[in-house]
Amino acid sequence: MSGIILEVRDLVKHYPLRRTKLLESPGRVRALNGVSFAIARGESFGLVGESGCGKTTAGHTIIKLLEPTDGKIFFEGKDITTIKGERLKDLRRKIQIIFQDTAGSLNPRKTVKWILSEPLRAQGVRNRLEIERTIRESLELVDLDESFLDRYPHELSGGQKQRIGILGALILEPEFIIADEPVSALDVSIQAQILNLMKNLQKRLSLTYLFISHDLGVVHFFCDRIAVMYLGEIVEMAEATELYVNPCHPYTQSLLSAIPGENAASQRIILQGDAPDPTNPPQGCPFHPRCFKRMEICTHTRPRSVEVSKGHSVGCHLYP
């Protein structure tokens, strides 16, 4: 692995809420609250957390589908936080995204050929023959053949749709792929096919992945390093194996223990209550209302991220 391909520094994204009272200042959903990480070239970096923790917002902000409220994003050493126009278009050639809900992200009225040609046309390729050739040559990457080109999305199975979704992202030969829950809508046997396919593509095309998922089993299998998010913050970050063997943050511990079937039920840590409302996050550590190791300090002071061992950082008062 050589060098950092993407770095995110103190990324903040707040969504404004509609004002409900005339003189009250409008509330905000704090989807990202100072998220920082760096991804090395050729790596698979996992972002895990429960719904509403901000993992999808992070992905969308990096590919500039959303404007960050604050913070910086660097891609290949260049600041891409505020780029627009032609430079943004160039960037989109290098960073692509695979969506979770392929059924929803493929246009139901267009054929597979049209769907795959769209990114090329958007990047200014005008020659019909060239477009056609590129598509035909690339189909083999995802183990599909030319008979699929004239089909519509509803004629494809879930696994085939996701292959088309992946190919749509690959067709511009990007270097960096954001995969937002790429397998969570698929059945187990198909999920394994897609995960293997993505791994093989990574080796063949030297891709870097930002892999977003709520499924810890899948993330552990797929990723080299993992960041655990809770309420818009990264609470723990480490190499995949280290995180599983030695989880430090109480939230990571409870997440790992909650994977059904991997642990005996007696060792399970069952958290009380639901994740808090991101419009009104708790004071102090965001996790303290549900934490089973809560101390007095957690209720009023936000913990800082500290390195417990090389490459393993955690934001918790238990590790001063």
Place this chain on the structure above:
Amino acid sequence: MERIISDRALLQVRDLNISFTTAKGDFPAVRGISFDVGRNSIVGLVGESGCGKSVTALAIMRLLPGNARLSGTIDFSGRNIVAMHEEEIRKLRGSEISMIFQEPLTSLNPLWKVGRQIDENLKMHTELKGDDRFQSVVDIMRDVGLPDPERLYHKYPHELSGGMRQRIAIAIAVACRPALIIADEPTTALDVTIQAQILQLLKDINREKGSSIIFISHNFGIIREICTSICVMYAGHLVEIAPTEKLFCEPRHPYTIGLMKAIPKTDSKGKELYDIPGKVPSITDTLPGCPFEPRCEYAFERCKRELPQFEVLGEQHESRCFLAGELR
């Protein structure tokens, strides 16, 4: 096909076939399945989408749409549900058998306060009136772990979180202390930490109230966690039945073995994940032989022509494969 029939079973499904009549012909969704649900047990129905597990559940509740055709028997403590009159089945639903659906937001009525939705079940099936009934609803809500039930009684479903909504759905299901609860993917729409809470609650209900549960899921991890025995379904067929630990330690059907290997586990890191080649056959495909034959790595000539019968491998362990005895 004969099966060891236990006398004390609460529910006995025998040779159940379900097909749907459409303009394009008849399509079989469930093809001759038989299984038992014992008293006080939690039976898992597991399989991938389209394997017929939800249709089986709806048949037990007699909630299939009008174009469904059904044969076989579903015996619920001595009464055949398939042959019941509409009046009888309505008395049964909600009081003796009840159901928890996958997505509580769509199964709860958005225009009714949640308390009233629990209350309705008691109104239908019990003699309770007025304050007594209100008190029962509040008690049930407290039983399923809802905080401050007097206040929550007056909330609408959209005002609650996903986990709380699923607790309301469970409260409705357990209100009349049914003998059998059918839970169709009750935690699929929930986050892992909330899922752990709901599974614990269902286990407590099974232990404390003695309700049997049919638990439907595509997730083997959850099934292992909660069930006492497991039925694996594939393309409308039952392919393997076993007590939970038996199934996980000694799966004896190539499909079950394949699924177990396809789940990413802690020790699969860095290796290629096993994947079952091909895809699930469509409901329109008719295969004369074993439904799994086209994807099976052990398949041989006979599998193409003939549907294997169940082979009994041990106590309550059966697999529908010619090689069941030899697979390791």
